[in-house]
Amino acid sequence: MDNTTGFHALLEQITRTTHDLWIKGWAERNAGNISVRLAPDQIPGNPEKNSEWVACGFDAPELGGELFLFSGTGCYMRNVALHPECHLGVVELDGAGRRFRRVWGFTGGGRPTSEIAPHLRAHGARLQASGGADRVVMHAHTPCVIALTHCLDLDTARLTRLLWEMHTECIVVFPDGCGYIPWQLPGSLALGDATAEELRKRPMAVWQFHGTVGTGPDIDTVLGLMDTAEKAAQLYNLAAAAGGVRNKLSTEQLTTLARAFHVTPDPDILGAIQS
Numbered sequence: 001m002d003n004t005t006g007f008h009a010l011l012e013q014i015t016r017t018t019h020d021l022w023i024k025g026w027a028e029r030n031a032g033n034i035s036v037r038l039a040p041d042q043i044p045g046n047p048e049k050n051s052e053w054v055a056c057g058f059d060a061p062e063l064g065g066e067l068f069l070f071s072g073t074g075c076y077m078r079n080v081a082l083h084p085e086c087h088l089g090v091v092e093l094d095g096a097g098r099r100f101r102r103v104w105g106f107t108g109g110g111r112p113t114s115e116i117a118p119h120l121r122a123h124g125a126r127l128q129a130s131g132g133a134d135r136v137v138m139h140a141h142t143p144c145v146i147a148l149t150h151c152l153d154l155d156t157a158r159l160t161r162l163l164w165e166m167h168t169e170c171i172v173v174f175p176d177g178c179g180y181i182p183w184q185l186p187g188s189l190a191l192g193d194a195t196a197e198e199l200r201k202r203p204m205a206v207w208q209f210h211g212t213v214g215t216g217p218d219i220d221t222v223l224g225l226m227d228t229a230e231k232a233a234q235l236y237n238l239a240a241a242a243g244g245v246r247n248k249l250s251t252e253q254l255t256t257l258a259r260a261f262h263v264t265p266d267p268d269i270l271g272a273i274q275s
């Protein structure tokens, strides 16, 4: 596969996914954002080399020299497929991870998402945690998960247990759990740092009163991860509205699933599995 083919294949996946986020009701107005740390075969041909360097406002030395595709600040997910080169852009980080410059896209003066700090912090955390395999960070306003954060007193263990117990798929899809981040200002470095702390241990986190952030090696995996958590939250909300959750997966059933599917759930959340 040559460079151009790789980049265009990525653009197709992204534009399909941004449309999906809109159709799913996860991306009202300019909600949601995506970034991808580009693999060598995903770098666009003829990168621009003369655009101005812009300060990130923080240092991300672990990401120095990397190229990222970002959705743009203010962009509506439902419109990305119409003009990808306007709503998406590729930026290069300098060697110190302190400044970035545009090398493709953002025609019409676009800039990376307002959530650039949480995105880059998430990339840094997952680069280390996954040994370089994870390249995608996606954020969306997932309604059922957000509703949970308004109804329940949660922390990472409580949220993860709830999701695992409400849907058979969950412990297999995210055995490391789903992090819970108490409310922080959107786009802030504080939100980025709190998110990174959870993402060093697990690939997904929920932002209280705001949404979900998912990470993984490719876009399908990340959408699938976030969708599975959202489905479990939807099942909880439906059951609660229908009279209350009377029955849920037991620790024994969760343990049986983990053994059958060869996953090791976070022992601090499930308890260590006896062999």
Ligand code: 2HA
Residues within 6 Å of the ligand: 030, 031, 032, 033, 074, 113, 114, 115, 139, 186, 187
């Ligand atoms: O990009 O979703 O969190 C708009 C948002 C901010």
Ligand code: ZN
Residues within 6 Å of the ligand: 031, 032, 139, 140, 141, 186, 210, 211
């Ligand atoms: Zn948001």
